[in-house]
Amino acid sequence: GSELLEQERAKSKIPVEQLSKFLFTQAGLDRKRRILQVLQSEKVFDKSQNYFAGRVDRFETALARAKKLRQLQVKLKWTEEDKQCANELVSEPGPYGLHESMFLITLRNQGTPEQHERFLKKAQNYEYIGCYAQTELGHGSNVRGLETTATWNPEDQTFVIHSPHLTASKWWIGSLGRTANHAVVMAQLIIKGKSYGPHPFVVQIRDMKTHEPLENVHIGDIGPKFGYNTMDNGFLLFNKFKVPHISMLARFSSVDTKTSQYLQPASPSLIYGTLTWVRSTIVLQAGGVLARGVTIATRYCAVRRQFQDRDAQNQVGENQVINYTTVQIRLLTLLAATFALHFTGRGMMELYEANQKKMSQSTGKTGSANRGVGPEETHSGSDLLADLHAVSCGLKSLASSTAVEGLEVCRRACGGHGYSNFSGIGPWYADYLPTATWEGDNYMLTQQVARYLLKSARSVLKGNEPTNDTTAILSNFLSKADIGAAFDVLGKDEDIVAAFAWRSAFLTFEALKHRDEQKKAWNDLLVDFYRLSRAHSQYMVVKNFWETLNSTSFGSDLDADTRTLMLKLFRLYALHTLETEGSEFYSSSAVTVRQIMLARTSAVMKLLEEIRPHAVRLVDAWDFPDWQLDSSLGRYDGKVYEDMFYRASELNPLNAITVDPYPDSETLFKKDESRQFKSKL
Amino acid sequence: GSELLEQERAKSKIPVEQLSKFLFTQAGLDRKRRILQVLQSEKVFDKSQNYFAGRVDRFETALARAKKLRQLQVKLKWTEEDKQCANELVSEPGPYGLHESMFLITLRNQGTPEQHERFLKKAQNYEYIGCYAQTELGHGSNVRGLETTATWNPEDQTFVIHSPHLTASKWWIGSLGRTANHAVVMAQLIIKGKSYGPHPFVVQIRDMKTHEPLENVHIGDIGPKFGYNTMDNGFLLFNKFKVPHISMLARFSSVDTKTSQYLQPASPSLIYGTLTWVRSTIVLQAGGVLARGVTIATRYCAVRRQFQDRDAQNQVGENQVINYTTVQIRLLTLLAATFALHFTGRGMMELYEANQKKMSQSTGKTGSANRGVGPEETHSGSDLLADLHAVSCGLKSLASSTAVEGLEVCRRACGGHGYSNFSGIGPWYADYLPTATWEGDNYMLTQQVARYLLKSARSVLKGNEPTNDTTAILSNFLSKADIGAAFDVLGKDEDIVAAFAWRSAFLTFEALKHRDEQKKAWNDLLVDFYRLSRAHSQYMVVKNFWETLNSTSFGSDLDADTRTLMLKLFRLYALHTLETEGSEFYSSSAVTVRQIMLARTSAVMKLLEEIRPHAVRLVDAWDFPDWQLDSSLGRYDGKVYEDMFYRASELNPLNAITVDPYPDSETLFKKDESRQFKSKL
Ligand SMILES: Cc1cc2nc3c(=O)[nH]c(=O)nc-3n(C[C@H](O)[C@H](O)[C@H](O)COP(=O)(O)OP(=O)(O)OC[C@H]3O[C@@H](n4cnc5c(N)ncnc54)[C@H](O)[C@@H]3O)c2cc1C
Ligand SMILES: Cc1cc2nc3c(=O)[nH]c(=O)nc-3n(C[C@H](O)[C@H](O)[C@H](O)COP(=O)(O)OP(=O)(O)OC[C@H]3O[C@@H](n4cnc5c(N)ncnc54)[C@H](O)[C@@H]3O)c2cc1C
Incomplete structure (x- = not known):
């Protein structure tokens, strides 16, 4: 596998370190190197039995690690960020987890x-x-x-x-x-x-x-x-x-x-803020969570070869499976999503911090009330705070669902070997899964988004001036709804953003009609609300991605080739989403049926082809150390099979057992030396 | 929870046993009761430590169980069906698994x-x-x-x-x-x-x-x-x-x-047949596999109450979460899918058996060749055998994907408690997952379906007479393509089936155009092929469901109320699929945009409401014994919380451990009595 990844890296000229720096800052990257070195030199963090150990042993090890992390924090005077970085590298929930977060x-x-x-x-x-x-x-x-x-x-x-x-x-x-x-x-x-x-x-x-x-x-x-x-x-x-x-x-x-x-x-407005902050963190993390699976699957699919491409003339040996378009449509669209989510999360955090002061002054409501769902409050009026809160609900739901579902897509893209825990995707997925349920169940949160959008729409209908982006897109829609839209989504990138906004506004006014004119019961509208929240959140992601591409730092920190590539990733994310959600786009007249067909059969396929050569370098830019990934399939050096074999034959306690296989014998294990593998703490 | 499930069962008059018999035959139900009794009386099959034990212990127990099952088979003269039934009740892959299947x-x-x-x-x-x-x-x-x-x-x-x-x-x-x-x-x-x-x-x-x-x-x-x-x-x-x-x-x-x-x-035609048979079995089982998750989630969501419905006037206490339409759109559509898959699998098995004789006479190709993918063979001609083979590929892919994804939807519908292994969904899902990968990866198989459909389309274009259903729907489409279709999918049920056939034929000829006229590379069409296979397989499922509703036994074995309810489940499955895949239906002109909107906002929502009162009885008809489900959430008697609590506090080895929690102390476990829980074999 090594040669193949080398070839992949030679094929593209994208400067990996530059992009990593843009994603994480130099300070962030330096911190990671420094902490990683500390952890790797401590025996207790040895991960080699992680995938083998049972619950009691894993818990015992996790406790030992939690203690050691705390000791290191004191000894090395780690900041909160250092500690957080260490946790991410260790990559397992630990027994001090809730002490260090919610309790404190x-x-x-x-x-x-x-x-x-x-x-x-x-x-x-x-x-x-x-x-x-x-x-x-x-x-x-x-x-x-x-x-x-x-x-x-x-x-x-x-x-x-x-x-x-x-x-x-x-x-x-x-x-x-x-x-x-x-x-x-x-x-x-x-x-x-x-x-x-x-x-x-x-x-x-x-x-x-x-x-x-x-x-x-x-x-x-x-x-x-x-x-x-x-x-x-x-x-x-x-x-x-x-x-x-x-x-x-x-x-x-x-x-x-x-x-x-x-x-x-x-006034308990701070709690209100905390919830928004927690959800924004989930959005930001979702990009990295997904990127981990995408990194593993992309590297493996570049190493994995299967079948000759019979149409291809001069191919030597079997085809790398990443060349199959059914693999690309899964992995490269998710690769685009990792950047989309990361930039959106970053945008949210910035907004959050900018608004934080305002927030602690204005009156809010209690935390538990904000977790409640039910018919909307009827008083109108919109402001940045409420906007941020609603958007964080919708984005938390969209981002964590995208990461959860995307990780499983990555796992399955690896074929049989994806099912081995050595792939590193399954266990990671399993630990991340509750994010779809906690901090607001992903279905239920969408009611809060809908409630907010309905409120905003009522305010716009009353003729109030737009006070934030949401009311702005709603009133823009209202002023043009009769004329209709004609977005050139395949030709002009701004129009993509506008089409997403249009669809979201259309669905908002549809929902409002159902609720206020047709007086439908709240419960009968939940499915529509779910769709509405999804649509609005997708608009937010597309918008945040677009704004990042137009930011000053984007222009100054990245070279022209990388910028072009990022623009392609933006298009891929947006157009793939557009064609997947096709019905809503054409029924809102944001685009025509023909545009959707073209997006599907031509634009998206072309983007896959153009992004393909850079796939490995793009995942490299996510900068996951092998030690963090703990994956045979995702190794930086591509030594996939060697590592699978090593783990199976050298680290596997079951192989220290000889069974008596015959049904008539009551003996089960003739020889059991598996205990030697139990990690010594 | 008991009262709630009793109320649910009182609300509907669907005769559960009659429906179970229709699904499994009386002999099948009797067998299950008989075998269950045997298993429950053997200590080795005690499941109480299943969710707790580590790999080595679980393997040891599984070996003991495999031996005992074999001993029982000999002693009690079990038939193959009896043994199979016992395996399903035990519900874990065992060390003799491949011996008893592929080796023999x-x-x-x-x-x-x-x-x-x-x-x-x-x-x-x-x-x-x-x-x-x-x-x-x-x-x-x-x-x-x-x-x-x-x-x-x-x-x-x-x-x-x-x-x-x-x-x-x-x-x-x-x-x-x-x-x-x-x-x-x-x-x-x-x-x-x-x-x-x-x-x-x-x-x-x-x-x-x-x-x-x-x-x-x-x-x-x-x-x-x-x-x-x-x-x-x-x-x-x-x-x-x-x-x-x-x-x-x-x-x-x-x-x-x-x-x-x-x-x-x-001639190795038998191998050819075996592959088709194995895939048909997967289709048939997929219904039951999914039904297990749907049973658990439906019962739990009928027991779980959360929030007052503020629109509702006279509600006493909190709302059962199954009343929320965002829960219904997930669970009831999957409930409909369980029947759809079951009937489709049964249809496939019948076709398979009918064709089996023909098969062993005609010449086929080697097993491994059939597993291969790549550009299509160019010789034309179609027959029932090839049809069955192609259809089994497409349906294996669709059915196992539906079951895999559906199980996770069920798990998540249960909120936080779904994440506990006591829910019984997670571990079941994890064991079933490889079905999406083995016997032909679900993405790759779709190439075989497409290859077959293209071949059939070429034959039809040449003017050959239809020889099977596939060529029949293709030539029907061809004869009417210019006039266009006007299917009344919301008014006439036959038209639903026809609309699915139309869409499949449309996509087939589209793909043919790309391949034969535009000479696109095979690899560039894989994504279209995937969609095509999915569309054709969905047509097959809808058709099989519809045919079951029109079979003699359906008329004679079920009473009128149950028949009406099954018809509603058919509509729900078909219309929900239709609106989810909306773009393909309208772009093929099978239906109008307005029809899709109506299906979504009106027909499907109405069906959910009508099926809702029967949900618990419908899952009861799947007839899973509690012992098989091994689920706190899915208990027949609804004693959800009692069972969660019992398992956590009485069966959990971790609770026999006292830790030293302080970071400065090197002691991890102060007291460890967890070994007492290790099952004695
Ligand atoms: C739990 C489990 C039990 C198993 N038991 C057995 C057993 O008892 N005996 C046995 O012999 N095997 C067994 N297998 C192996 C199993 O049959 C294979 O893993 C399966 O066939 C998938 O093959 P693969 O792993 O090579 O996938 P790959 O072919 O490597 O697939 C990797 C990726 O490439 C894509 N891909 C590959 N080729 C193409 C193509 N031509 N066009 C488009 N996309 C392509 C796939 O879609 C996938 O996304 C088992 C596997 C599992 C997980
Ligand atoms: C791994 C893990 C760790 C956790 N850690 C903690 C912790 O440290 N501290 C703590 O306090 N909690 C913790 N939790 C609990 C967690 O916060 C809750 O499980 C979560 O909030 C979901 O609530 P629930 O389980 O009551 O779901 P439910 O509300 O019971 O949801 C069940 C189903 O009903 C639906 N539903 C419910 N109400 C409505 C409605 N009004 N409208 C529409 N649909 C509805 C949901 O969508 C879902 O499908 C943890 C949970 C997990 C899984």
Whole structure:
């Protein structure tokens, strides 16, 4: 395989490092090299048994790694970015995962200075090791429906945390099953018999010395999952468990100790912001997540040869499977999507940061309310904040679905060998999969996008001036709907963006008609809303990609050849999406049937051919070290078969077992030396 | 959850048993009950640790189960169907899997009577335990490219089996890794320096007593996979290994011991038939495979409640998530697909059996040639046999893709809990996944369908009379292409079938134009071919479903209400497919844009509403015992949360471990009692 990848790299002149720098900055690349070196020199990070070990062993190793990462952070004074980089290189969810994310974030954002003193310091020191316990066996999406109660008891100034039914058991809580000694518990606050909705409480759940659960606290790991098995997702039940007044995180709301009154000292707009931020991160990461699969599959499909191309005259040997157009239509379109998502995520993060200050001033709503779905609010008015929030919902859904489905396409493009864990795609896919479900189920989030678009459309119909991009495209559509559009999507690239905007606006007004004129029930429109959100999010991706191509840094940081190639990737992403979603484009009259046919049979096929020679260099630019990919098929040097063989024959515990194969013999294993493979920690 | 499922079952009057009988026959249902009872009374089949155990333990248990199944077969005189039924109930690939399928089939079909005496008898007795070793590290799809050689040596009348390179290593071979002592090895037959292509050889690979590999044979298990981990897929290398003349399976070709001449005593049409049969089986099974996921998800979504429906006035408590139309559009369309695939598979099997006799008389081509892809053969002429073969390729691809993708849709429809292995969907999906790759990769197979359709179209263009359904729909299209079609797909059900036929014919002639007139390269048309194959296969499914609805048994075995409901499922499958593939339908002028819009916004939504009340009874009719499903979410009694909790807290080895969570401590597990959970065999 080595020669083939060398040939591939010789075929294209795209400067890989320049492009990597454009994607990640020089500082980012340097950081990766530095951290990688540290990790590779520590025995505990040796990955060679990862694909073989069972759940208990994997969890044990993951715990050892989590500890070591923390030790290294202290010793080498790693920044948050350094630590994050190390996590990405190790590439497995670890037992401190939720402590380091949601537990600390919630303490920080929702705690008072006094609570920071009391809880946050110890948490930052890893004396308190925590988790974020919101979801229950019976309720996930519907946070308002949580059943765990926290009842205020004025007599002794405590809250009694209680799980009234089995379905009130906290469930899925990362880092809780075996690791955490504290939890942020979301519970219905009850004062004098009245419920005030879910609120966060910091609760000690295990003994600080013995690490056994405290009395009246029942905890455990919830068992094996499709992936994420290095993480101890757990369950948690309380039997009238008392916690002091300070346990309730009081930055945004609290209970007055003297009057027992419910107080709301500050607006919870920050939580609103946090949700938007988390979703924007998911969008940004989705590009890299997918790129990992695309890198592996592209390299392997350049190494894999199968069949002679009988039409080709002078071909020596078998054809590289990446030359087959049915392989290209899968991989190269996904390669284009990786850049599309990356640039979109970056655009979102920039918008988020620019808006962050505004955000913390304006009034918002509580976090849990924003997770709710249901009929839209009827008050109108649009602003950048709401736009960003809605767009982040739609894009989170689109981006994570694209990455999830794309990874499986990559795996399958590798034929039989894709099914081996040594491909490195399957296990990665399995760990990433829950992203489609958490932080808002990908179907449900689309209702929030639709609600926002409907609201915006109502405002535009009332004649209000556009205040952001969404209202701008809606009012543009409205002003031209009668004349109709004639976008030259195959000739002019701006017109592609305009056609996507047109379709999104068309679907918005269609949905509005159904809802406001025909008075259809919300539930009867969910499928339309899903499509609408998808359409609008695709417009956002195309627009962000286009804007990146027109940014100053794009012009200054990349040479002309690379810029041309990136433009082709833009076209490929956009036109392939356009033809796949053909019906919506022609039924909105954004394009003609003939244009769609041409996009399909001519433009897309031509772009595949033009991008093909650069495929390997383009994935190289994503700059995944072999150590991170941990893939036989995706090796930089193309030594695919050698590595498959080495792993199977040298690292595989099953080969240390000799069986008795005959049905009449009760002996199963005649010889079992598999234990020697268990990693020594 | 129990009350909710009871209510669901009370809401519909569909007679579940009657429908089950229609699907499986009374004899099939009786068999299942009988075998289930046997299995449940044997301790080795206890499934409670299946989701927890690591690879080595799972393999050990699988071996024990395989042995027990064989013992039971002998003791209870099980027929092949009984054994097959037991396998389906146990639901895991086992170490005898390839012995019992491909090894025995190949010996039977390709061995001479003498070879049957010598090999088959012992194989049937499980003295010889075998596997089917075709695929190599470097070659899978392209069988002609295999590198293993079998060189005829006239001196001592032996073949020398040799693996000249690492890539010649047999790879992926089921039952080989640890279990088999024999293999059917596909190797390039070489006589006097000339190669005659791949041929099958029966080769002993392990010692009959010690079970160690023989000298100059290198074997091992290939390591962990995305699924299928109860099976020991293996690798195999030969170093100039001698086997006697009788090793070459000689029914279709042999080497003359005296003259060293290559002989072809019989036509290999049976192999041709076997491939068609295997693919038809995959189509038939795909319905049941998918139904398993649909059963679990439908029951769970009827038990799961989340959010109040705020539009609804009198709703008590939260809404069952199956009431959300975005859940229905996913699950009920897949429910319709399960029946569509089942009836199509049944239709295929019937056709296959009817044609079987014809087949064994007519001349065919060799098995490996049929696996090949590349430019089409140019000789024309069509007949039922070729039709069946092509259709089985296209349907294998469509059916297994539908089942694979559908299972993941089911899993995700279950929200967070779908990700737990206790959902029973993930592990089932993972084991089924390779079906999209083996027996012809789902993308590659479509070339065979296209090749056949092009051939048929050429024959029709020449004015030949239609000889089968394919040529009939092509010539019908040709005679009306100028007038155009006006199918009333929303009003007349026959017209739905006709519209699907029209689209397939349209795409066929389009492809023919590209190939024969515009002389496009084969490779440039692969994407079109893929679409064409998909379109034609969807037509076949719609047609088979429709024919079932019009069969005598359908009229006599089902009551009127059930028949009406099945008709609605037919419409749902067909119209949902039609609107999803909208562009192809309108660009072929089979339907108008307006019809597609109506199908989408009105017809499909209405069908969802009408089928919804019967959803639980419809999945009940698939008649999966809880023991087979092994799913907390899919339990017949709806005790979802109780079962999740029980498995997590009582069966989970990780909960017998207490960790030391602090980063500075080197201790990982303070207490480890997890070994007690290891199943005792
Ligand atoms: C690996 C993993 C780790 C997790 N970690 C944590 C953690 O650390 N802490 C924590 O608190 N939680 C955690 N979770 C829980 C996670 O946040 C929830 O599972 C997720 O929010 C989905 O909620 P659900 O399971 O209730 O889905 P459900 O709401 O039950 O969804 C089921 C189905 O119903 C549909 N549906 C539901 N409501 C509607 C509606 N109104 N309209 C239309 N359709 C609807 C959904 O689309 C879905 O198809 C984790 C989950 C996983 C899988
Ligand atoms: C779980 C499992 C069990 C198996 N068990 C057995 C067994 O018991 N015995 C045995 O002999 N084999 C076995 N196999 C092997 C299996 O039959 C092959 O993996 C399968 O046929 C695919 O071949 P491949 O891996 O060579 O795919 P490849 O041909 O390498 O496919 C790679 C990619 O190239 C594309 N491609 C290749 N050729 C073309 C072309 N001409 N035109 C367009 N696209 C092309 C494919 O679509 C795919 O995307 C098993 C495989 C698995 C996963």
